[in-house]
Amino acid sequence: MKPKYEQLADKLREMILAGDYLENELIPSENTLQETYQLSRHTVRQAIGILVNEGYLRKERGSGTYVSRPDNQPPKKSKTIGVIMTYLSNYIFPSIIRGMEQEFSSQGYSLLLGITNNDHAQERECLKRMMEQGVDGLIIEPTKSNQYNPNLSYYVALREREIPFLMINAYYEELDVQAICVNDTRSGYLATSHLIQQGHKHILLLTKIDDLQGKYRMKGFIKAIQEANLTLQEQDILTYTTETKSQVLESLVVRLTKHSGKATGIVAYNDEIAYELIDQLAQVGLAVPQNISIVGNDDSELAIGGRVPLTTLTHPKEEMGSLAAQYIIEAINGGDTPSYYFQPSLIVRDSVLDVTQK
Secondary structure, rough: OOOOHHHHHHHHHHHHHHOOOOOOEEEEOOHHHHHHHHHHHHHHHHHHHHHHHHOEEEEEEEEEEEOOOOOOOOOOOOOOEEEEEEOOOOOHHHHHHHHHHHHHHHHOOEEEEOOOOOOHHHHHHHHHHHHHHOOOOOEEEOOOOOOOOOHHHHHHHHHHHHEEEEEEOOOOOOOOOOOEEOOHHHHHHHHHHHHOOOOOOOOEEEEEOOOOHHHHHHHHHHHHEEEEEEOOOOOHEEEEOOOOHHHHHHHHHHHHOOOOOOOEEEEOOOHHHHHHHHHHHHHHOOOOOOOOEEEEEOOOHHHHOOOOEEOOOOOHHHHHHHHHHHHHHHHHOOOOOOOEOOOOEOOOOOOOOHHEEE
């Protein structure tokens, strides 16, 4: 049996072809269709999206959805949505793409992928290629979102050409842009609070600072430290960029092996750097969590595939990809949806020692 949204699309298509709805006639509102066919709003939107893509309907913002296809007009060709990501590794990115692909394929859209490797020059080339290819919309993971971006003029050009776009995981603060993110301030706060609750008094933050996520995770870290009335020293926050990660990690390992009174807990920017740190600590004879406790972020496959099952924060990966796909299709069809923030939760595993039990 076909999914409900396809059944509704078939029904509305039949009514248009039968002349029940005439060209340029306003069809019933989404709320009316929900009540008439006892379907969810998302299901109704999916059905309408199919018919808009086929050319049977058109959306006019603030007005409604109209019949736009004469009976003898051929359906429109499949539309293409560009997706620009910073990386395509075995980290969280394939799951995000998978969520998008499932939604796109269900509504007849194709995906054009570009990778920036968190480099502004490569982002510029991706944007040029997407515009040359004539994509109908763009989903973008920003490149070095906490730094000035020399490509902002390309985003202005997208607006001028009326090509809708949205951003995921972060956004450019200089632009008024729709975004789908995790509440990174909350992530930093929960990670730090967990270490505090386990009795840790001297906690370090190891965070990436050229991306906006790191800035907001730092904000959550500071908030938790302040609420617990713990002392925050300048050297308790270690920042790195895409280019300086290796050097900062190396200096942290040296610090943890040589300094007396060293930190007992570390909040890491993500699972990836948390496991790089765990491996390097093991090489100098320091074990997690016996000698140092670590909390990661993103609940990636690394969180359960390394030396120690990692306490971490959730990242909705496929759900984020699916929602981004829904949002951009809605925007292409004339809709307007607000930015959305997923709320993270803590996943407790074995990388944090409860020092209150000592």
